[in-house]
Amino acid sequence: MDSLITAAALALASGDALGALKRVALRDDAPALALRGIAMAQLGDLVRAKALLKSAARAFGPREAVARARCVVAEAEIALVSRDLTWPVKALEAARKVLEAHGDRVNAAHAGNVAVRRLVLIGRLDEAEQALGRLDPTPLPPALRAAHELVASGIAVRRLKTEAARAAIDRARIAARQADIPALSAEVETAAHVLDAPAARVISRGDERPLLLGQVEALFSGGTLVVDACRHVVRDAGAVVPLASRPVLFALARTLAEAWPADVARGTLIARAFRGKHADESHRARLRVEIGRLRAALAGLAEVSATKRGFTLSPGRAGDIAVLAPLMEGPHGAVLAFLADGEAWSSSALSIALGASPRTVQRALDSLAGEGKVQAIGRGRARRWLSPPLSFFPTILLLPGPLPSD
Structure with missing residues (x-):
């Protein structure tokens, strides 16, 4: 590797994209194209970055499998950041195996991190957790250790494990400080902000208020029957009843829970569950059937009782009832x-x-x-x-340097 390529790679490793471009901006050899692609990605021009990395991968010779694999990993991360989830995942796994086989464990681990981040993004948490458990962050440089901990924090957040998420964020902070990359430190702080920002709304006894993530976790572990409109389940501390595939039953459960401890008129239940403006005898008959199904589904967690004007929900083991709702609701x-x-x-x-x-x-x-x-x-x-206000693409890419070769 010549001195300019070495200097550009070191600049990228420290987060200095402009410094890297000053050294390789006018060069069209394969290592320079790859470094220019990473630099453009860090500056936010993802379209140009992808084009440069593709050119670099084609320019590397048949004996430079490791360099081509590193370009593929960089392309995969750009696809992830630009939310191109149709990018071929098999290509990333093939590149990871090439890097692993050639002893490039750092970039192989980075490829694994990118794959896990994609799994987290599309909600496949079990697979993400298993894949992350197979990655050992100990030998990684600080920037990649921070990336690893950010993924761990993201999984913990989605699992509602607040303490584990904070611990991972703290480890990511330490690694980011050691890496001395401002953009990486900013990404860590952005992830930390999630733990201190409203995550959902709780509706109980006619009152509505926002909840932080830790408060949601406490709500689930306390003595409350929760109708969870975020995951479409009904739960208490000991059991969970999924109703995502039974929208009518969930609509009835939520309507009854929002009104608790009062009852709900039959006409209101029909309007919420069946979207019927006028309740006729067929609607009332269907309501009786669905209420019976709801009773069976919630057996042991809650009781649904008839009143003169409608129905009411009573907690079983729990002492209170609450509805957990997303911050933003509506048809979309x-x-x-x-x-x-x-x-x-x-x-x-x-x-x-x-x-x-x-x-x-x-x-x-x-x-x-x-x-x-x-x-x-x-x-x-x-x-x-x-979502407005319109913002530009993020510039925080955890791409390792040097990418083209050692």
């Missing part, structure tokens, strides 16, 4: 929740993350755009969606 609340992370999402990526059809997601985005709640940038396949 899930789409807004994903866009609230400040990143730019493609409609195909949202479709994968939500488990919904592309047409459904696109209709939701068009509706939200008409209401001014989301904005689109780019055209065609390059179109991305953001």
Whole structure:
């Protein structure tokens, strides 16, 4: 490796993208193209970065498998940051195996981190946790140790393990300080902010208030029957009843829980569960059937009792009832929740993350755009969606340096 490539790689490793570009901006050899691609990614020009990295991968010779694999890892991270979840995951795994086979354990671990981050993003937490457990962060340089701990924190947050998440954030802070990369430290602080920001709303006895993540965890472990509108389950400290596949039953449970300890009129239940404006005898008959199914589903957790004007919900083992609701609700609340992370999402990526059809997601985005709640940038396949105010792509990439070769 010549001195300019070495200097550019060291600059990238310290987060100095402009310093790296000064040394290789006019060069078109494969190592320089790869370093320019990483530098452009760190500066936020992800489209140009992807093009440069593809050119670099093609320019490396057949004997430079490690260099090509490193380019693939960099492309995968850019795809993740730009929310291109259709990027071929098998290519990343193949690159990781090449790096592992050639003894490049640092970049192999980085490839593993990228793969786990993708799994977390699309909600496959069991797979993410297992994959992260196979990665040993001890021999990694500080920047990659920080990346590893950020992933661990993200999993803990989604598992509602607040103490574990804070511990991982603290370890990430220490590693980021050792790496001395300002952008990395900023990413750690952004992740830490999640623990101190409202995560959901709780509705109980006619009162509604926001809850922090730790308070949500305490709510689940306390003596409260929780109708969880974030995951569409009913739970107490000892059991969980999933109702995501039974929307009518969940709508009835939530309506009864929001009114507790009062009862709910039959007409109100029909309107909420069946979306019927006028209750006729067929609606009342169907309501009786669904209430019976709800009683059976919640047996042991709660009782549903008939009153003169409707029905009421009573806790079983728990002493209180509460509804946990997302901060943002409505017909397209899930789409807004994903866009609230400040990143730019493609409609195909949202479709994968939500488990919904592309047409459904696109209709939701068009509706939200008409209401001014989301904005689109780019055209065609390059179109991305953001929540206003419009922001640029993030510049925080945890790409290891040097990437082209040692």
